[in-house]
Amino acid sequence: MTAPNDPAAANDAGAGADPGTDKDVAAPQDRELPQLLSDCVHCGFCLPTCPTYVLWGEEMDSPRGRIHLMQQHVEGAPLSAPMVEHFDRCLGCMACVTACPSGVQYDRLIEMTRAEVEQEHPRPVAERLTREAVFRLFPYPRRLHALRGPLRAYQRTGLRRLVQRSGLLGLLERVSPSLAAMERLAPPLGKAQPRxxxxxxxxxxxxxxxxxxxxxxxxxxxxxxxxxxxxxxxxxxxxxxxxxxxxxxxxxxxxxxxxxxxxxxxxxxxxxxxxxxxxxxxxxxxxxxxxxxxxxxxxxxxxxxxxxxxxxxxxxxxxxxVELGPRAQRHPLPVTVAYHDACHLAHAQGVRSQPRALLAGIPGLTVREIADPDVCCGSAGTYNLFQPEAAAELGDRKAADVRATGAELLVAANPGCAMQISDALARRGDRISVAHTAEILDASLRGLDRSALLGRLT
Structure with missing residues (x-):
């Protein structure tokens, strides 16, 4: 096995090789987890911000409830299947971190707890195989690249429409909800672009x-x-x-x-x-x-x-x-957009005002806010693959809020959000294009007109 700090491994990582491991390094959570748990005063300010609590109203599917389960585990309770299910249902969206008046680092807590789950909890065989398949594909660009050709052929030859109309997709939903979610979420693929x-x-x-x-x-x-x-x-x-x-x-x-x-x-x-x-x-x-x-x-x-x-x-x-400051000329772009706050941008990084400031600096562009911006769209990394039903509910809520803005275009700064919300909009029969903040800025700086922008994104 190539050592993790071998410079050649960096190239291999891009080429699709699996990373090394570092079993000899002590896990920080052994001493940090109990300290972080003590910060929670169980006030409940996190409850209305938590997407799964909003969906189901279950205490154990809220940050406060999950922290209670974490404390039980620290005190010796085993990681039972019901306990793990509550941890798995967490999106890791960090809305609770923003809302918490006590500064509880729930982001650290859930990541360390999930690490313990992966080390200690034996998952069912089918679930374990699905997870391994996902983590042997998505973090490897060259493996994804190899998938592009067959996936594009599936989309462009009409086979995808045939599968959807024939009921085979419904059958796949029953056999493997995760595989069905992958099929639905895959974005329309054009020709491969030069590196x-x-x-x-x-x-x-x-x-x-x-x-x-x-x-x-x-x-x-x-x-x-x-x-x-x-x-x-x-x-x-x-x-x-x-x-x-x-x-x-x-x-x-x-x-x-x-x-x-x-x-x-x-x-x-x-x-x-x-x-x-x-x-x-x-x-x-x-x-x-x-x-x-x-x-x-x-x-x-x-x-x-x-x-x-x-x-x-x-x-x-x-x-x-925004730190650098604008220098290039912004050309008018008369389009009405809705801006979506990606959770790992707004909550995890605290980047909220900057994208809005960049969009506001484009002449002619109108930005409309989406209701409940702090509630996750359901993407959450691999969440919509491993928890597709909950993710679909959240996606439907977000799609309805996007549609209510009347915007022509949705702006999102995360690929997972783009796929998740596009899928939810399509299920509603809404065909609103989704663009990245960079694409809107690029269109303005290059002087593209409205029709060129919308046509390129359709």
């Missing part, structure tokens, strides 16, 4: 040099978002460094409790971007995970300082552009 160059030069006087994370799902399913991100940064005076060998940042693994896997991905990402001063990320879940490296590797003496440095220089695209 971005390793360096995109600044337009005009160079103001900064930044590294850019291309991601996994973002890179293979939403390549136009990455291309738009690079163009916007270049037009704002940035040299954009896009390392060829980059792979997964570890977000999906980290948020699912697969900590050994996440640490290996984190080390490789640190090595890949160590020579740049700022790393710009255009996917909310990825940016959140990279900012958490400081905690993820805090007990690893060889990596703790390097992880802290990377977390400190990671910026969401909107966050960085």
């Amino acid at each position: 971005l160059p390793e360096r995109v030069a600044a337009r005009g006087e160079r103001r900064a040099t930044v590294g850019m994370l291309t991601g996994c799902v973002q890179r293979e399913f939403f390549p136009d978002v990455n291309a738009a991100t690079a163009r916007v940064l270049a037009l704002e005076g940035c040299d954009v460094v896009i390392p060829k060998g980059q792979g997964c940042c570890g977000a999906l693994s980290l948020h699912a409790g697969r900590q050994e896997e996440a640490r290996a991905f984190a080390r490789r990402t640190i090595e890949t971007f160590e020579d740049v001063d700022v790393i710009v990320v255009n996917a909310a879940g990825c940016g959140s995970a990279m900012k958490e490296y400081v905690h993820l590797l805090s007990d690893d003496p060889a990596w703790a300082e390097r992880a802290k440095a990377l977390s400190a220089k990671t910026r969401d695209l909107a966050e960085y552009l």
Whole structure:
């Protein structure tokens, strides 16, 4: 096995190789979990912000209830199947973190608890196989790339319509809800785009040099978002460094409790971007995970300082552009958009005003707010694959709120949210295009007109 800190492993991670593990590193939760649990005063402010509590009204499906279960486990209660189910039902959206007046770090609590679940709880065989399939595919861009051709053929030849009309999809729902969710959520795929160059030069006087994370799902399913991100940064005076060998940042693994896997991905990402001063990320879940490296590797003496440095220089695209300040001319773009707050952007990173400020700076653009913006859309990384029924309920709620705005276009800064809300809108018969903040900015900076923007996104 290649050592996790071998530079060649960084290239392999992008090529589809599995990461190494670090079994010898002590788990931080052994001493941190009890301390964090004591911060909760059980006030209940988190209840109305929790999506699963809003859906079902069950105490054990609220952050307060789950913290109570965590405390039971710390005191010696085994991780029973019902207890694990309540932890699995948590989206990890972090709305409760925003709402908590006591500063409870529920994000840390649920991630450490999920790590214990993965280590201690034997899942049923079918569930274990489904989870392994997901985590052997989605964090590996080249594996996703290999899937593109067959998936595009399935979508473009009419086979997908035949499956949907024949009732086979309903049969798949009964056999494997997770596989059916994957089929529904897959975005329409165009032709494969050329790989971005390793360096995109600044337009005009160079103001900064930044590294850019291309991601996994973002890179293979939403390549136009990455291309738009690079163009916007270049037009704002940035040299954009896009390392060829980059792979997964570890977000999906980290948020699912697969900590050994996440640490290996984190080390490789640190090595890949160590020579740049700022790393710009255009996917909310990825940016959140990279900012958490400081905690993820805090007990690893060889990596703790390097992880802290990377977390400190990671910026969401909107966050960085507002820090940098506008230079390129914004051309009018007379479109009405609704802005969706991705949970790992708004709650986990605290980035709320910056995307709105960027959109407000575009002449002619009208931004409409969505009701209950703090309630998750149901995507939550792999949640809509492992908890498809709850995710669909939340998606339907979000789609109705989006439709109520009357907007022509939905803006979302996370690929999972884009797929989740697009699927929910389609189930309602609504055909509202979904765009990334970078794509809207790109259209304005390049002077695209309204019809060109909407036509390109349809």
